[in-house]
Amino acid sequence: MLFLHRIPAMSGLVLALGLTGCATPQQRCIAGATAEYHTLQAQIKTAETNIARGYALHRQSIPITNTRVCYDSNKKPYTCHRTAFRQIETPVSIDIGNEKAKLASLKKKLATAQRKAVAGTKTCRQTYPE
Template sequence: MKPLLALVAAALLLTACTEQDMCVYRNTAELRATESRINELEGNIARGYAIHRTTEPYTFTGVCRDKDGKPFECTRTEFREVERPVAIDVADQRRQLRALKVKLPELEREAAAARAQCAQLYPE
């Protein structure tokens, strides 16, 4: 459920953004994804395991109301995010991290150039 909420929140933020902001957002997606993956890998390495998140349904008995507002017992289904530890190959995670850190400076340069170009295309 959280990824859906994040998507809705991002969409709402983008609707309030300027053309320049949207241009920067579009042109820095790879940098943001890489930074996010670096953070994830660093966390995995520090913990020694990854965390797998899933959204799972659960059912419970609760109180519902009929069309007249009278309460009655009913079965409801909700969803919750469940986190489970997952074994990782720490050496492989370190290799992936090194590769991304090598790539990061180039992505940062590209993002800086994109920001400058967006500022020229869409002055505020």
């Protein structure tokens, strides 16, 4: 159980390396073995935040098109459009009772996921020693 406090920090590294394609087989294995655990942790944090705040946040990306002057290869100006995206958050009402029930359910699942993550990590280290 001494290893448990290292799971979140290590998975961030594993995920970052995995996204760049540089992860070792052991790191990819550990990322897979701990994925459920980290997903539950994130869901618990979200539920706790929603309960404390009293509402949830809906996030969406809004496109914003800007007109500007661009230049061709001959340095001749022309009008061009550039689309950027802005993230907005909108408050959404929640049923606090349902959110608390969901939180309790997630916390129940967390202990099992944690045991699986530890066992899976141990197996990964044995299967892919570095």
